[in-house]
Amino acid sequence: MPTVDRVLPAETAIELTAVEPPARPDPEPHIEPEPIVSVVVPALNEARNLPHVFARLPQVDEVILVDGGSTDDTVAVARQLRPDIRVVVQNRKGKGNALACGFAACTGDIIVMIDADGSTDPGEIPSFVAALRGGADFAKGSRFRAGGGSADITRLRRAGNKVLSVLVNVMFGTGYSDLCYGYNAFWACHLEVFGLDSTSPAPLGGDGRLWGDGFEIETLLTLRAARARLAIEEVPSFEHNRIHGVSNLNAFTDGIRVLRTIAREWPRGFRRASRQLAGRSAR
Template sequence: MIVPSVSVIVPTVNEANNLPHVLPRIPAWVEEVILVDGSSDDNTVAVARQLRPDIVVVEQPRLGKGAALAAGFAAARGDILITLDADGSADPREMASFVGALLAGADFVKGSRFLQGGETSDMEWYRRLGNWGLVHLVRLRFGGRYSDLCYGYNAFWRDVLPYLGVEIAPGFEIETQMSIRALQTKLAIVELPSREHARIHGVSNLRTLPDGWRVLKTIVRLGFTSGGKAVAVIRKRPI
């Protein structure tokens, strides 16, 4: 069996203090780590290169998390792509379970803070309530059984990237866009429990009301699209 290569994409904006808690914990079997930097004015890039000399640094072309991920995906060479936040909230050791689910037949794997075994220490009650409402709206309109919608810890095979429409979701709505597009194109989706810890240093760039509104608009917009042709091809994967 040929072992697939794995690329991890890490978007950053002023995360120099957090990277020592993130990059060294990425498993040794990950072949490529791509840091997409959004014009940090601290020494984020220098710290990243010191911690991991082989890291690939990409300059983010425009503002927004979606734009950062799109740039990272374009630069990645791996068969499997994993998105990881740089604030220390997600545990890189969970990647093994994500990759295992992909090797077992999944196309798209979502981390969930709300499945049994998952949890979050970084979400206020009103954000929990908003997530609950958005999840149920997606279930009603698109089907599926998502328990989490806006979490940034996901993994998928590179060959499904064209179906996810990443390039048209510039901000924090990117996770919602990818999740809905995966449903619309009938990808094999697996949710796995994930534990989200509080950000270690700094303040999140997420703005609850404006970004929640962008997520809602994304759901409404995609609700009026067919989502394109369902995936029905036999893929040539290195497994």
């Protein structure tokens, strides 16, 4: 029997059309969580200065006051001004030991160190945090960058700081413009780099301090950050006059301690290269 091709009527023909897949929603952008910011304030008889300092503090997550054995109302005033403040009593003497104790007590992602005398402006903290969030490991305050300045530094201290900064830049291969300024911030995950001692008791004899317990702490942090190859960014900062009281800083004795710190922290590789260069020159 012959085959007959059957043709569908025109009205029953099936039209095939391309079907567009449903549009997928754009993925939500990844939003980095806000870092927790801890501020460490070493204080010794600073009751009259704390109202000004705390009034200038921006919104931060944690404020730690490290008391150095104040005989005035420093602790009471701090608690009155900020009921959420955490008070730590340092176990030895000196600003360096106070900072070490304060750092050890921090629970934040970022640690900022400011002074209790009003010389460092708490209102600048967002600039330090921005530098860290932008990629820096260690944000170094500088009075000598554009936008910085000082109402407190003397000609002698300025000249000494300049000489020490040049010396460190040559020895450590850094580019610091202001070595001896103590307004700094860093990511808490780098705390171990600094090797600070916050637990050992005061040594017998002498002034009851370990190395790094004095004002040399500011240079110590800066040099150890450089030795650890941390990403360092200088942040312009303006240093104000102390509001009340008298500074415990001594330009001569503390300058000697800074020099000793530089000598002790100079990397062995630099020392070896220097000796080799000196030997070649002698020959």
